[in-house]
Amino acid sequence: MRIVVTNCNTTxxxxxxxxxxxxxxAGxxxxxxxxxxxxxxxxxxxxLDSYLSAAAVLDTLRTYDGPPYDAVVMAGFGEHGREGVRELVDVPVVDITEAAAHLACLLGRRYGVVTTLERSCGQIEDSLELAGVGRNCAAVVGTGLGVLHLGDPHRxxxxxxxxxxxxREAGAEVLVLGCAGMTGLQQVVSEKLGVPVVDGVGAAVKLAEALVGMGLRTSRAGSFAKPVPKRRDWRPPAE
Amino acid sequence: MRIVVTNCNTTxxxxxxxxxxxxxxAGxxxxxxxxxxxxxxxxxxxxLDSYLSAAAVLDTLRTYDGPPYDAVVMAGFGEHGREGVRELVDVPVVDITEAAAHLACLLGRRYGVVTTLERSCGQIEDSLELAGVGRNCAAVVGTGLGVLHLGDPHRxxxxxxxxxxxxREAGAEVLVLGCAGMTGLQQVVSEKLGVPVVDGVGAAVKLAEALVGMGLRTSRAGSFAKPVPKRRDWRPPAE
Amino acid sequence: MRIVVTNCNTTxxxxxxxxxxxxxxAGxxxxxxxxxxxxxxxxxxxxLDSYLSAAAVLDTLRTYDGPPYDAVVMAGFGEHGREGVRELVDVPVVDITEAAAHLACLLGRRYGVVTTLERSCGQIEDSLELAGVGRNCAAVVGTGLGVLHLGDPHRxxxxxxxxxxxxREAGAEVLVLGCAGMTGLQQVVSEKLGVPVVDGVGAAVKLAEALVGMGLRTSRAGSFAKPVPKRRDWRPPAE
Amino acid sequence: MRIVVTNCNTTxxxxxxxxxxxxxxAGxxxxxxxxxxxxxxxxxxxxLDSYLSAAAVLDTLRTYDGPPYDAVVMAGFGEHGREGVRELVDVPVVDITEAAAHLACLLGRRYGVVTTLERSCGQIEDSLELAGVGRNCAAVVGTGLGVLHLGDPHRxxxxxxxxxxxxREAGAEVLVLGCAGMTGLQQVVSEKLGVPVVDGVGAAVKLAEALVGMGLRTSRAGSFAKPVPKRRDWRPPAE
Amino acid sequence: MRIVVTNCNTTxxxxxxxxxxxxxxAGxxxxxxxxxxxxxxxxxxxxLDSYLSAAAVLDTLRTYDGPPYDAVVMAGFGEHGREGVRELVDVPVVDITEAAAHLACLLGRRYGVVTTLERSCGQIEDSLELAGVGRNCAAVVGTGLGVLHLGDPHRxxxxxxxxxxxxREAGAEVLVLGCAGMTGLQQVVSEKLGVPVVDGVGAAVKLAEALVGMGLRTSRAGSFAKPVPKRRDWRPPAE
Amino acid sequence: MRIVVTNCNTTxxxxxxxxxxxxxxAGxxxxxxxxxxxxxxxxxxxxLDSYLSAAAVLDTLRTYDGPPYDAVVMAGFGEHGREGVRELVDVPVVDITEAAAHLACLLGRRYGVVTTLERSCGQIEDSLELAGVGRNCAAVVGTGLGVLHLGDPHRxxxxxxxxxxxxREAGAEVLVLGCAGMTGLQQVVSEKLGVPVVDGVGAAVKLAEALVGMGLRTSRAGSFAKPVPKRRDWRPPAE
Known part of the structure; x- marks a missing residue:
């Protein structure tokens, strides 16, 4: 099966x-x-970045003309857009934020998220809450590092x-990497901390494979019906 | 004072x-x-529309070069974007969704929202919840009418x-017009229903005036700090 | 318009x-x-004080024989009585507790309240919860100062x-003055803290003006119907 | 032991x-x-009635000069005042609203309350919520009968x-008599409905006996500390 | 009346x-x-212990052939089984976890539980939540002492x-002994802490007496209907 | 990889x-x-059945002496035991109740569960709530059919x-088969209803594969630490 993974930014x-x-x-x-x-x-x-990103990701999928795909993984931790993509495409859509939380719930009674800047914590909390998996989240904690400053692995x-x-002090028994740019870190920090650490990108790939394997697709009944046909301008008119 | 009211669509x-x-x-x-x-x-x-709208509204305010303004009212019931606008501008920002709910809470123990299509109900519920005013919302109900089909006032x-x-059956003692396009309807339906009906556009203008009048601005501490300076492309590169 | 502001105590x-x-x-x-x-x-x-106050404020409004008024502002932070006043009078009623919270919700993702004695914190939490604006309250914190000991502005x-x-440590991005007796303090503490600080008295006046300006009144459907006519003794029989 | 039972009204x-x-x-x-x-x-x-009642009941206990008592039962379903009485007296205080709910929770997974006028339902919901027993309440339903119209037992x-x-349709497996004036009805309706029916007055007496029997008293640490000594006027100055 | 008290373990x-x-x-x-x-x-x-205990306690009551009893008290703080026992027996069933919480709610605005091992805290939180009394629980705290290490009263x-x-720091105004093996400690720690301390065993006895005294039994409508007749093997077949 | 699937009953x-x-x-x-x-x-x-089942399943896994396995799937919809199994074994454990809900959350904004007897609905609600996925559950509905009466596929x-x-009327956009015995039904009812239908058994297998594939195991920090070594009797002493 083919999974399309959308980055939430232009890097x-x-x-x-x-x-x-x-x-x-991936399998x-x-x-x-x-x-x-x-x-x-x-x-x-x-x-602001998140809403800009959501529209750009939607536009990217809307204008995609590559080979057909079976699922979309949205790689932007805490970023907006998943419900819109669910309306747009006919295949399962998994956001790495919710994916990490779904698996983390299976590994301990409470989980925690470690992310980049403190300002992102609230956005992640909202994203988890609306995805229906906020209850067992003990804490979302920032590291103070910006997304583009994750380059130095030691720091x-x-x-x-x-x-x-x-x-951990807030009760988390499982941790989640709160940024797609942290992918790869899970092994080493899990060993040092002595608790499982879930990477959202991997989790989302696995959940997408699960949904595709079971023949499940987004419900069209209610919230995520196909977009109503209408005029939509995805960019300003050329001057 | 000058209030800028952003429409969420291009009509x-x-x-x-x-x-x-x-x-x-307005006063x-x-x-x-x-x-x-x-x-x-x-x-x-x-x-999908909502995320596209959020980016377009942000872009509109970002590139605005008219006279300075004292507050922004965002006229899109249940639409995304308010937190991003709070980061972007230095003046108070009021979304008509939350505005209507804030005033409705003062008028009865439970309020209800009547909106356009059923598919929008969940989005409005999420918006109210995150704005912190979901608790006393008894129901969000659709009329089945699309936004562009509100033209016939009798229907x-x-x-x-x-x-x-x-x-009302779900417990609402106050009603809210769940679409900016319904503005003007409040008087007549309030009389027929015998309960107060709040129009979000008017409510947001009043709340914006209140915040400006009290010299209050969005907090920059935490969630709604100024956007981090970085490269942002608001449209695809010209081919 | 005329706004009647009720103090919750006899001072x-x-x-x-x-x-x-x-x-x-006020405008x-x-x-x-x-x-x-x-x-x-x-x-x-x-x-105990709060319930005594609620009855006394109701009695004050019940026996008021001054010029007609357009709205009531109830100045008692966290004090009881607002629902009773909503039943009693035909004009909008705004309690400073809820008013401050409503505006605070518009200025940050989470707000906090700073009040007088620690014993009042729970009462304020209850008041915010029932007003429907408790969700985004990060903390209610006492200063240890009694209401009648707020006289020394430096202390x-x-x-x-x-x-x-x-x-702030609990996540508040906006603060609320948790006592009518603190009115006037907002400017200086806002500057020192670098976050917006909302005064409930001012907030309630603004919200009352908003409701009156929009022609909105308390719903009579359901909870806040007019009191049932019956015998009520507002004080003990004279001996 | 001696239990004082306060009526919430003057009848x-x-x-x-x-x-x-x-x-x-009683035992x-x-x-x-x-x-x-x-x-x-x-x-x-x-x-309005409830706040007036709360002050009157507090005054009644404050000025009580009969023989000492071991507990107070407050007989006003959904009425205010219990926290104030907890501050005032040194003995355990049990409100019939919470009492009925506490016992009902032990008898089924969800309970329901049947009360007098529909307008009282919200007040009862609030009372249960703040007492900490609202979670398992499936519904509060009005009969349309006023408190003083409960005289005809058949009706x-x-x-x-x-x-x-x-x-029952809302999921209640146990019912609660939602008015002190319904006391005595529990036997017959329980038999007809085939579910347990809890009378709050009896429940409160039993809980008061339990607390006294175990030597437990209201905590003075925090919320329900003794009232601060100060001037309080319990009625208007004589003219 | 006769109350059967089931221990949750074999000691x-x-x-x-x-x-x-x-x-x-007991009275x-x-x-x-x-x-x-x-x-x-x-x-x-x-x-693991808790589920093993639940089955063993059910088996104990199922095979009990002593004199008839009027109520069951289940003495295992935070342990599973109460709903099953409610299905099994025809008399009221009170679990010491919920019992302590019910009484604690009457004594202060928030209560806390002090238990044995930290690992038990989550289980107790779940038990309180499902019993419908979790809302006013401020904290469940472990002492680090195992159940069988409670023997040294000073430690x-x-x-x-x-x-x-x-x-207390988390807001508890009342405390609960979070283990049946702590019974007897309440007096001394209450005096030293200056707050009421509730023992679940005593609380459950009192609540059982209350229910029996009022002629109340578990509802058979819905959740706790009699077990469906069927084959059940309570132990492996003999080899 | 080898997955052990435990039935919750002896059939x-x-x-x-x-x-x-x-x-x-399975892959x-x-x-x-x-x-x-x-x-x-x-x-x-x-x-009662559920607690008996939980102990029997734990005993089955405890005494299992077959080839090693990589994960446990617990096939008992709404049945107890998963936390105990997480303590017992060193491999990931997935309960079909939570598994179905996790996948359902990815397919629509609200999901619903259709189960066997009405009496099981509350137990399922509790199971979903504690698993952290109750928020987006719109309803759990019974069919009135007992587990052993699912044999007639048409009925x-x-x-x-x-x-x-x-x-669906309660807002479910996705449905879940609420009994392991319904496995196989998903295809036909999904087509007839026009919404995705999730089978918990399949969902749990997929989630177990995901966890094993990512090298994730249950956290031993906190709730699900290894059972404390002690005497445990899994059946009565032989007479």
Whole structure:
């Protein structure tokens, strides 16, 4: 099966990294294709970025003309857009935020999320709440590192471990990597912390494979019906 | 004071109608300017439209070069974007969804919302919940009428009254017009139903005036800090 | 328009101070009249005081024979009585507790309240919850100062700033003055804390003006119907 | 032990009826004394009545000069005041609303309340919620009968059975008599409905006996500390 | 009346201690019979123990052939089984977890639980939540002492007092002994802490007496209907 | 990988059916082994059965001496035991109740469950709530058919469709088969209803594969630590 993974920002290197993480999790028969939006923010941090990203990701999928795919994985932790993509495409859609939380719920009584900037914590809390998996979230904690400053693995790891401590004190028994750019970190921090650590990209790939394997698709009854046909301008008129 | 009212869609007639409603509610010293996004959906119905609308409204405010303003009213019932606008501008921002709910809470123990299509109900519920005013909402009920089919006032009124009945049965003691395009209907349906009916456009204008009058602005501490400076492309590169 | 502001206690100086705060917030066409109950506690701290106050305020409004008024503002932070007043009078009623919270919700993702004695915190939490605006309240924190010990502005300010720190740590991005007697403090603590600070008295005046301006009144359908005619004795029979 | 039972209204006949119900439930060593407020509403229906009643009941206990007692039972279903009485007296205080709910929780997974006027339903819901026992309440349903119209037992029984049906459909497995004036009805309606029916007056007597028997008293730490000494006027100055 | 008290484990000494506590709380006409399961864990700590205990307690009651009894008290703090026993027997069933919480709610605005091992805290939280009394629980705190290490009263008391401090800081105004093996400790720790401390065994006895005294039994309508007749094997076939 | 699927009851035919369903969902490299408890109820309906089942399933896994396995799937919809199994074994554990809900959350904004007897609905609601996925559950509806009466596929299908209608009216956009014995029904009812229908057995197999594939195991930090070593008797002493 073919899974399209959408990056939430325009940074090609991050798409490459996400695709690497997705492929590491994917089953033998799964092909992963990364999509980088042609517009949007270079990284998504905060609501303004998130809404810009949501529209750009929708536009990217709307205008996609590659080979058909079986599922969409949306790689933007805490970012908006999943419900819109569910309306747009006919295949299952899994957002890495909810995916990580769904698996984390199976591994402990409470989970915690460690993310980048503190300003993103509230957005992630909202995303988990609306996805229906907020109840068992003990804490969402920031590391103070921006998305584009995750490059130094040692600094990132140290910051993650420090923030994880706060999540643990708040009752988290399982941790979640709260940024697609952290993908790959799960092994080492899990060992150091002695608790399972869930990577959302891998989790979303696995859940997408599960849905496709079971022949399940987004419900068209109610919220996620096909968009009503109408005029939509996806960019300003050319001057 | 000057209040900018952003329409959530590209339909100029609806902007005009919203501005009329806003002016009817505005105090003597208030000037209302309507902004129609240069791109986006012609009406917002569902999440795809809503995310497209959010980006277009942000872009509209970002590129606005008219006279300075003191507050933003966002006229899109249940539509996304308010948190992003709070990051972007330095003046108070009031979304008509939350505005209507805030005032409705003061008028009865439970309120209900009557909106357009059934598919929008969940989106409105989410918007109210995150705004912190979902607790006293008894029901969000659809009329089955699309945003662009509100033109016939008799049909709209009849549909509103029928849907309002369901909200009343669910415990609503106050009703809210669940679409900016319904502005103006409040008087007649309130009389027929015998309960107060709150128009979100008017409510948001009043709340914006209140915040400006008290010298209050969005907090920059935490969630709604200024956007991090970075590269953001608001449209695809020209081919 | 004329707004009647009811003090929750019998201390005339506090009524005067509240009226000053109310007038500072009121629009040009608004007249503010302060009402001091002829009986009740000299300050309201705790539930016993609050229930005594509620009855006394109701009695004050019931026996009021001054010029007609357009709205009631109830100045008792966290004090009981608002639903009873909504039954009693035909004009909009706004309690400063809920008013401050409604505006605070528009200014940040989470707000906090700083009040007088720790014993009042629970009562305020209950009041916010029932008003439908408890969800986004991060914390209610006491300063340890009694209502009648707010006279020394330096001590009050220092105590407020210290308590505000706890609210900020709990996630509050906006603060609320949790006592009518703190009115006037908002400017200076807002500057020192770097976050917006909402005064409930001003907020309630603004919301009352908004409701009156929109022609909205309390719903008579359901909870806040007119009191059933019956015998009520508002004081013991004279011996 | 001696239990004082306070009626929430001034109607002596109702006090007598409540005392009969209380005595029927009381253990062999328990003496029940009924207290009728010297002022207040002749029946409590709605918030205005409830706040007036709360102050009158507090005044009644404050000025009580009979023999010492070991506990207070407050007989006003859904009426305010219990927290104030907890501050005032040094003995355990049990409100019949919460008492009925506490026992009902032990008898089924969800309970329902059948009360008098529909306007009282919201007040009862709030009372249960704040008492900490709202979660398992499936419904509060009105019979349409005023407190002073419960005199005809056949009509009351028929109205109760009809309303109980609605509570059962909402999931209630246990029912609660939602008015002190219904005391005595539990036997017959329980048999007809085939579910347990809890009378709040009896429940409160039993819980008061339990607390006294275990030597437990209201906590003075935090919310229900003794009232702060200060000037309190319980009625207007004599002219 | 006769109350059967079931221990959740096979340790006879603990049954004896529980029975002592139950008798101390029981009214003059109440006989207390302790039942020790013939199988199960020697102490219940964690979910595996709890489910084993639940089946063993059910088996114990199912095969009980002593004199008839009027109520069952289940002495296992936070342990599973109460709903099953409600299905099985025709008399009222009270679990000490819920019982302590019900009484604690009457004594303060928020209560806290101090239990044995930290691992049990989540199980207790779940038990309180499902019993419908979780809302006013401020905290469940572990002492780090295993059930079978409560023998040294000084160590237990010291550990309780230390853990109680955490519960108090979280807002608890009343404390609950979170283990049947702590029965008897309530007096001394209550005095040292200056807050009421509720013992679940005593509380459950009192609530059982209340229900029996009022002629109330578990509802058979809905959740707790009699078990469907069918084949059930309570142990493996003999080899 | 090898997945052990535990039936919650002693009926071998049902184990066979569950294994068929599990194998249909399993990936190419997955071996499914069914385990039928040697004791317990012949079907689990209600809490008594559920607790008996939980102990029997734990005993079955505790004494299992077959080839090693990589994950446990617990096939008992709404039945107890999952947390105990998480303590017991070192591999991931997925309960079909939570599994179905996790996938359902990805397919629509609200889901509903259609189960066997009405008496099981509350137990399922509790199970979903504690698993952290109760928020988006719109309704749990019974068909009135006992577990052992699902044999007639036409009757079962008709009953499912009728009950599904109620769930749809309550807002469910996705449905869940609320009994392991319904496995296989999903295809036909999904087509007739026009909404996705999730089978818990398949869902749990997929989630177990996902967890194993990602190298994730249950957290040992906190709730699900290894059982404390102690004496445990899994059956009565032989006479």
């Amino acid at each position: 090609q290197e991050m798409t490459a990294e996400i695709v690497r993480g997705a492929r590491a999790a 033998p028969g799964t092909t992963v294709t990364g999509l980088t939006p042609a517009w949007g923010p270079e990284s998504a941090e905060g609501w 990132t790891e140290a910051a993650f471990l420090a923030a994880a401590e706060h999540a | 100029q007639e609806m902007t005009a109608e919203i501005v009329r409603g806003a002016r009817a509610a 003597p010293g208030t000037t209302v300017t309507g902004l129609t996004p240069a791109w986006g959906p012609e009406s917002a119905e569902g999440w 709209t009124e009849a549909a509103f009254l029928a849907a309002a009945e369901h909200a | 005339q100086e506090m009524t005067a101070e509240i009226v000053r705060g109310a007038r500072a917030a 040009p066409g608004t007249t503010v009249t302060g009402l001091t109950p002829a009986w009740g506690p000299e300050s309201a701290e705790g539930w 009050t300010e220092a105590a407020f700033l210290a308590a505000a720190e706890h609210a | 002596q006949e109702m006090t007598a009826e409540i005392v009969r119900g209380a005595r029927a439930a 062999p060593g328990t003496t029940v004394t009924g207290l009728t407020p010297a002022w207040g509403p002749e029946s409590a229906e709605g918030w 009351t029984e028929a109205a109760f059975l009809a309303a109980a049906e609605h509570a | 006879q000494e603990m049954t004896a201690e529980i029975v002592r506590g139950a008798r101390a709380a 003059p006409g109440t006989t207390v019979t302790g039942l020790t399961p013939a199988w199960g864990p020697e102490s219940a700590e964690g979910w 237990t008391e010291a550990a309780f007092l230390a853990a109680a401090e955490h519960a | 071998q035919e049902m184990t066979a059916e569950i294994v068929r369903g599990a194998r249909a969902a 190419p490299g997955t071996t499914v082994t069914g385990l039928t408890p040697a004791w317990g109820p012949e079907s689990a309906e209600g809490w 079962t299908e008709a009953a499912f469709l009728a009950a599904a209608e109620h769930a």
